[in-house]
Amino acid sequence: MDFKVLLMVIAIFAVGEGSSKSQVSRGNILPRDEPSFRLPFNTLPLHYDLSLTTDIHRGDFDFSGVVRIKFVAFIDTSQITLHYRQLSINNIDLFDDSDPPELLESNLEFTLDPEYEFIRIVTSPGLNENQNYTVSLSYNGTLREDNYGFYRTFYKNELGETVWVASTHFQQIDARHAFPCYDEPQFRTTYSIDIRHDASYFALSNMPVESEVLEDETNYVTTRFEMTPLMQTYFVAFVVSDYASIENNATLRQRVFARAAAIERGEGNFALEVGEVILDAYEEYLGVPYNLPKLDQVAVSDFDWGGLWGGLCIYREDNLLFNETITTTRQRENILRLISHEYLHKWFGNLVSPLWWSYIWLNEGFAALYERLLTSAVYPEHRFMDLFVIYAIQGMLETDADPNIRPMTFYIERPEEILQIFDNVAYAKAGGVLQMLRVAIGPSTFTKGISNYLELMAELSAIPEDLYASIQFAVNEDYPVDPPNVGVIMNSWEFQSGFPLITVTREGNRLVFTQSRFYYGNETSDELWWVPINYVVASNPDFTESLPDLWMDQQPTVILNSANATKPWTQNDWIVVNIQETFYYRVNYEEDLWNLLINQLNGNDSNVIHLLNRAQLIDDSLNIARAGMISYEIPFAILEYLQREVDYVPWSAANRGLTLLNRWLEGTSAYPNYQSFVRRIVEPLFIEYGMEVIANEPELNRYARSLAINLACESGIESCLSGTSQRLVDLVENGVFIAPDLQKCEHQNIFPKGL
Template structure:
């Protein structure tokens, strides 16, 4: 092993990789992220050294492990080189380092009393995975990406009857391993993010400092966390919440699933109801209730910046919320999708929102709420709570959208729609619809590897779907590049290799060229992985039958 070091931190890896400079980024981000964690928690890192070691992928079962003072990673999650790694791979390196260094406080300094409370480790590590990375790599927009990658990801699996609560007893090895799921990571991190927003960052930071100091070098349970945070509340603003924090948070940590808040308009009055959201059941007899922080924006007051709760919904139905809005104004609940719940509206309000989204003012709706509207609408329709006529009318606004965050929500929903329309007689019409609404994004992004981080991520998604849906310009660009075997920037390799194999034009030549590149000795393992994935994009039955070559 060889290494690079600075201060108390060292990155170890295979000598050739370290000599090639691939440990420098991980070392620098480790130094910066450690400082972020110390500032946020108000507690210095506990040990006199912090080593990070890169282990070949096929030697290491886990992605990374937060051993105190000696963090281990697969090569791909610690080593990075500009011009060789993709933007998404760079993001993975930074965010996984942040996750593991978050564990130095949440997991190592303070450990859970039992596996039942593993979310005290993984929820906070997930939260800081995004927060700390957003500080050291601001152009990555990680706290906005949190919503579309983690929050909405959690809701997808947490919408089934089979889901479990965050606090869930386990005893056997199999039960314990099963706890390391989306609930422990994504849901718990999302609930923590919700709490930070309704408490304010000042109170949240102070409460965590008290918790970590109280429980340092000990084992904790959720009540210890609530006690620390409540002390921060009492010290700074006792009126920020309507009841003890433990009572509010018990509804989120001890109950499975999450609510859908339904908004009804009666003149200017707003009526709210809550019920558990189940993806496969439109109605059910479950009477689960949460204490839900409600905030909202309207067309007349489109302020999405203040995410404090202005109202708390506790009952199944409340006709006396005190919330009023002009009959011609839309109302949107859950600003910046900070609350861990979905929102459905009556048809009139959906139509008001849709009309606004299809106007030149659509960007006045916060980018995270545009992502929320897409995700909530698609899931309302999927669960039978909303007409697809409304959803498709809403999706037409995407013909104006070019931002990565809302489009990422759309592509999540598109995966489901594609699967269920694939063999229908409407599939061609749906493909045309998608090509049309993504045309502006395609023209804005182009096919050159330029722009900031999320622009590159967005370009990959847009080109991938448009080429899959036979967008003529997209296919022409990728076919030309693949036929010429022009060396690609890493962010475009996967898209060019995959999309270039979609049609049968010169398919054998292109397939053989890629396969020969795959076999060459001087190819990087990162590109080899991209090629083997791309070869599966071919539609030619003749070429697909050649996959037995990889078994020889």
């Protein structure tokens, strides 16, 4: 047995034998004591040989297939269990491992279990332990309409004709719709794929084309692809279309495929350029090369999101194609970020994959972080890490206050649960917690640990403990004296829901830090975390050093004396905790400390406090007031400083809270006073940016302009209302073009008013 296969076998059995309800658990998650949706693990796949036939070119949505799965029997058994979904099974044969294979049994008996989506194949007399076999299944299916599995999509060509395309979307558990398989993430095998299709179309898959054979007396071609490296079922992908393409001239072949008209207009050029830059950046940063011979990106009309399926990345058109006349700045940013996100999955998801769906945050948390962290290194003008704080961190802190929110690692196995676990916890929270760990141990140490992880676990399935051990090795090297225990720290975040509120009080020459789980309601909890604490004081306003000044080691209270602190303070000093909001928690202060911060922000130089901490103070104060822990006088006093703030980041933090307050107050007697307040603070921003897009201006200026227009019109600033109305008149009467970045503002601020 191959060494990689052996390691996979060990990992599979260590996580718990699903059908036998083993209570052995690798990773502290236990299979449920009920009928299992997990495969029984009595056999293990070694290789798939998949042949498909489609007539998508003529709008025929039926397809046929034959899959030959080489597998090994772990134990003496008479049953093979595979996944299927919406397939009609025609015939099943069993072969031995000889060369050429010898037929052992034809037309095997089988039963279908649609609830559990199992094909249970019965063999006679049975399978012998440690013996290899091949099972061959012929079947038929129908291309789906819901953008999952092997599905159909279409576009209208320049003549207005409908052109059909066959595409795939197998993540999470939809490979079973294209071919019967072991459709679980811990199984890795090689694949040999061929697709029979009309010669007017061509086929793409994960690997380069090995051969194209035109049939005699027909117009059909069979495209066969090179064998893949070890992959999971959900990384398999193929597209059958008549698309056009562009490609690069680099050593690694990269191409972008889309409708011919879109390619001719140059709408794929941006994606091709970004793909090259991002891939180079990942290889350099991670120290692990991309190991496939090509990388294709495909834009289809219908797709839920992007996905890198080992050499073939499929996106919905508006997530890949860029047209300067219609694409907004926000869409351009999303294209860049999504390409970065999906490319990252070649390492976190394909090279190393989670042992089970419960650990999907090992994929998506890294992708959520690195899509901004590494992209910001090569495209600094986008300020992606500033946006990470206000979108991912601050947005998730609001969601994560729900008392019913799940923890990062949470056992699931039912199909609907697997779909649901791809949520904000797996993406934004996991990304935020990983960023916190990265900053807490130092970026270089973290990167070294990640490289250890990718090298050690290459082509294997991982659990969080594997990640922690790899990072711990780097920590021990870089911090030989009293190194922090990565596993202990991370377990407090991995298995507990929610996050802490750190409350800071000053008692003479002492700072007292208290932690408790943050809720908006009256719920209580005894949960405690390992919390890194860093801070800045007014007499030494250095916001660049983010390493922890102390740790709260799952203690409810920690006291720091000024005499022993590396950053001593005076009684007149304001104090900011959580430098640049790099750690995943909220901070509350006693009233005197809040007032010192308010005085600084509303004084002559609010910029002394870092941009991200200005955004943090706005976001934390609004949400802590929402929870009833402080008076709304505090966040409103902080918001007053925005009259002198022109950067988008603090305004974005404010806008989230103001949107909620507007919804609460609209229609009440307090609403006119609230609108007056908003008019006062937003009018300088509205004047600063005006109502016209400026060529080549920073992207965040365009976001700030849109935000200012929305708040100005919503609060009743007359020049905003008249300006948006006039722009609509100019469009209707004179055909004056409205810039893409302003079209949403125009719609939002005109049509609700009945104009």
